[in-house]
Amino acid sequence: MSAGDGGADPARLPRDAQALLARARDGDRAALARLLSIVERGGARAHEVGRRCHPLGGRTYTLGMTGAPGAGKSTLTNALIVELRRTGRQVAVLAVDPSSPFSGGAILGDRVRMGDHVLDPGVFIRSMATRGHLGGLALATPEAVRVLDAVGVDWVVVETVGVGQVEVEIVGAADTTVVVVNPGWGDAVQANKAGLMEIADLFVVNKADRDGAKETVRDLEQMLDLTELGDWRPPIVCTVATTGEGVKELLAAVERHRAFLETGGRLAAKRAERLRDELRAVVAARLRARADALVDDRERAEVEAAVVDRRLDPWTAADRLLTGVDA
Amino acid sequence: MSAGDGGADPARLPRDAQALLARARDGDRAALARLLSIVERGGARAHEVGRRCHPLGGRTYTLGMTGAPGAGKSTLTNALIVELRRTGRQVAVLAVDPSSPFSGGAILGDRVRMGDHVLDPGVFIRSMATRGHLGGLALATPEAVRVLDAVGVDWVVVETVGVGQVEVEIVGAADTTVVVVNPGWGDAVQANKAGLMEIADLFVVNKADRDGAKETVRDLEQMLDLTELGDWRPPIVCTVATTGEGVKELLAAVERHRAFLETGGRLAAKRAERLRDELRAVVAARLRARADALVDDRERAEVEAAVVDRRLDPWTAADRLLTGVDA
Numbered sequence: 001m002s003a004g005d006g007g008a009d010p011a012r013l014p015r016d017a018q019a020l021l022a023r024a025r026d027g028d029r030a031a032l033a034r035l036l037s038i039v040e041r042g043g044a045r046a047h048e049v050g051r052r053c054h055p056l057g058g059r060t061y062t063l064g065m066t067g068a069p070g071a072g073k074s075t076l077t078n079a080l081i082v083e084l085r086r087t088g089r090q091v092a093v094l095a096v097d098p099s100s101p102f103s104g105g106a107i108l109g110d111r112v113r114m115g116d117h118v119l120d121p122g123v124f125i126r127s128m129a130t131r132g133h134l135g136g137l138a139l140a141t142p143e144a145v146r147v148l149d150a151v152g153v154d155w156v157v158v159e160t161v162g163v164g165q166v167e168v169e170i171v172g173a174a175d176t177t178v179v180v181v182n183p184g185w186g187d188a189v190q191a192n193k194a195g196l197m198e199i200a201d202l203f204v205v206n207k208a209d210r211d212g213a214k215e216t217v218r219d220l221e222q223m224l225d226l227t228e229l230g231d232w233r234p235p236i237v238c239t240v241a242t243t244g245e246g247v248k249e250l251l252a253a254v255e256r257h258r259a260f261l262e263t264g265g266r267l268a269a270k271r272a273e274r275l276r277d278e279l280r281a282v283v284a285a286r287l288r289a290r291a292d293a294l295v296d297d298r299e300r301a302e303v304e305a306a307v308v309d310r311r312l313d314p315w316t317a318a319d320r321l322l323t324g325v326d327a
Numbered sequence: 328m329s330a331g332d333g334g335a336d337p338a339r340l341p342r343d344a345q346a347l348l349a350r351a352r353d354g355d356r357a358a359l360a361r362l363l364s365i366v367e368r369g370g371a372r373a374h375e376v377g378r379r380c381h382p383l384g385g386r387t388y389t390l391g392m393t394g395a396p397g398a399g400k401s402t403l404t405n406a407l408i409v410e411l412r413r414t415g416r417q418v419a420v421l422a423v424d425p426s427s428p429f430s431g432g433a434i435l436g437d438r439v440r441m442g443d444h445v446l447d448p449g450v451f452i453r454s455m456a457t458r459g460h461l462g463g464l465a466l467a468t469p470e471a472v473r474v475l476d477a478v479g480v481d482w483v484v485v486e487t488v489g490v491g492q493v494e495v496e497i498v499g500a501a502d503t504t505v506v507v508v509n510p511g512w513g514d515a516v517q518a519n520k521a522g523l524m525e526i527a528d529l530f531v532v533n534k535a536d537r538d539g540a541k542e543t544v545r546d547l548e549q550m551l552d553l554t555e556l557g558d559w560r561p562p563i564v565c566t567v568a569t570t571g572e573g574v575k576e577l578l579a580a581v582e583r584h585r586a587f588l589e590t591g592g593r594l595a596a597k598r599a600e601r602l603r604d605e606l607r608a609v610v611a612a613r614l615r616a617r618a619d620a621l622v623d624d625r626e627r628a629e630v631e632a633a634v635v636d637r638r639l640d641p642w643t644a645a646d647r648l649l650t651g652v653d654a
Contacts, residue, residue, distance in 0.1 A: 047642040050640060050641065050642060051640045051642060051643065054634075054637055054640035054641070055637045055638075055640070057637070058637060068396055068426075069395055069396070069490065069517065098490060098517060098520035098521035098522070099395075099490060099517050099520070099521070103520065136492055137492055138492075161490045161491070163396065163425060163426060163488045163490050163491055163494075164488070164490055164491010164492055164493060164494050164495075165463055165464055165465075165491055165492075165493040165494065166491060166492040166493050167490075167491050167492065168491075190396065190425060190426050193425035193426070193430065194425035194426075195425070271635075272631075272635040275631070275634050275635050275641070276631050276634070276635070278641055279630075279631060279634055279641045279644055279645060279648075280615075282641045282642060282644075282645040283615075283618055283645045283648055283649060284611065284614065284615040284618070286645050286646070286649055287611070287614035287615065287617075287618055287649065288607075288610075288611045288614060290614075290649075291610055291611070291614055303606075304599075304602070304603050304606060307381075307602050307603070307606055308598075308599040308602050308603070310381055310382045310384070310385060311382075313377060313378045313381035313382070314377065314381070314602070314605055314606045314609045315374040315377060315378060315609060316378065317606055317609075318606060318609040318610045318613050319613070321606075321610055322610060322613055322614065322617075
């Protein structure tokens with residue numbers, strides 16, 4: 001499967017969201033790709049897709065995969081796909097990561113190992129972009145997961161680069177979040193500084209055949225000792241993604257975390273919290289749109305000019321623009 | 328100067344924003360650090376600081392410095408500081424970058440070369456964190472720049488890692504944005520994928536003594552050929568930050584870009600657009616707070632429960648919660 005609308009002739013696809021969804025649920029991958037494109041653009045059509053998908057979902061398990069560029073996230077994702085496919089499970093990858101080889105389409109091109117799965121109808125790979133979605137990646141990504149969920153995908157791997165504020169939030173919103181580091185002192189420290197300690201359910205020391213792997217495991221353990229943990233202490237798995245070493249153990253650790261979450265309603269509670277967060281973000285986006293519609297252009301221009309001339313500060317200006325929005 | 332509230336005894340500082348600002352303008356660095364801490368926490372006190380600073384500003388020149396972790400941004404910033412200090416200009420660095428050695432305070436610590444400037448009262452280095460600011464780094468960073476501007480700093484270097492959505496936005500909002508890459512094919516491609524092509528006013532190929540520097544310059548030129556450019560074509564400067572090679576040329580290129588912006592009102596227009604963007608973000612944050620205050624807890628809980636049970640989708644739910652907010 002390609003990362004784009006490839007497959008069947010896209011011109012033959014229905015425009016109607018309901019018809020597209022029905023076809024995607026029947027296994028039409030071009031229809032699925034089209035639905036994801038609609039979601040990436042945002043706006044009324046995206047909301048319609050979301051409305052139709054929401055009641056159908058709740059079964060997909062989401063795995064977040066993050067780490068610095070070059071840590072080997074994509075190679076690891078690939079190896080995981082191979083394991084998951086052995087058990088017949090449908091897998092999708094959402095690459096929200098400019099450094100990921102999954103997010104092809106660069107000018108000079110570096111489309112890579114995703115080629116491994118091109119002919120497998122059980123694997124769907126997609127590079128996420130926002131293409132105009134006003135809520136950005138933070139809103140568009142859960143909407144894309146919702147579509148994949150409604151279509152019956154068993155596992156969605158969300159890959160991000162673990163150094164940006166939005167990207168860390170996105171990957172932290174997965175059911176299980178895997179943080180990938182490499183041997184060497186700096187990586188564990190950087191993961192900590194980037195706020196990855198708080199979101200990790202599982203650490204992977206990838207490229208563990210290199211010098212310093214043991215020390216990195218020890219650094220991570222030390223950091224975990226200094227972190228306030230709940231009932232789950234993130235395990236640390238060593239892998240060599242390029243050879244597949246440790247990948248079975250990684251999947252087993254993910255399954256243990258899943259079993260942990262499925263005990264005592266933890267998974268349901270985590271997902272409910274995620275939906276509440278999403279609702280809050282949608283409310284904020286709606287309000288923004290309403291405020292834009294409310295203030296007339298002349299008034300806005302006057303207030304903006306006053307801020308630019310430094311006669312008015314942005315907070316007083318905001319209050320002035322919002323005078324009419326009081327309930 | 329340390330990255331924290333170091334210097335004089337912080338307990339002796341006035342609590343009042345106006346008094347703090349007066350002292351910071353008189354050169355009291357502990358007062359300045361305290362003002363920045365207030366801004367990072369956000370809320371009413373931060374807005375008061377912003378209100379008092381806004382009319383005093385408009386003179387600071389902001390330089391954005393971005394690139395992948397390890398590209399050498401901090402070393403380059405250090406070398407630039409040395410050049411700027413030669414001409415007696417006051418410089419501040421805001422590190423919005425978990426991979427930056429400027430953003431010290433990691434558990435295992437790696438405070439580094441900022442030591443070079445510890446004793447120089449003309450250099451102020453600060454690691455940005457949001458510490459509760461609801462608008463996140465995107466809102467907190469311009470507020471911190473506003474404080475530095477009001478205090479009379481001539482240059483602010485904002486350093487971010489060029490791989491996150493928010494971080495790219497922040498660095499793109501500088502007067503001059505410098506994108507740092509390293510020799511080797513992948514870096515230029517990644518910079519392009521991360522959206523850095525659109526925000527770069529200037530490229531630096533750092534570590535240019537390594538193999539492949541020439542090829543990287545050629546790659547960047549090719550990408551620029553394929554990018555829609557305005558009146559300014561970003562120049563490409565080769566540097567070896569560790570030895571200072573090329574740093575004078577970099578500063579000269581920055582000054583050329585500054586001169587370009589100062590022609591025909593371009594700089595004023597760019598800054599006005601930035602203030603308008605900030606105002607829009609403040610409006611959105613205000614609306615979010617109002618919506619939170621508006622909906623009573625029972626109603627919110629009911630609607631949230633319906634979304635979690637998949638009886639209601641987030642968009643319909645948002646409309647229901649906002650029924651009272653219509654103008």
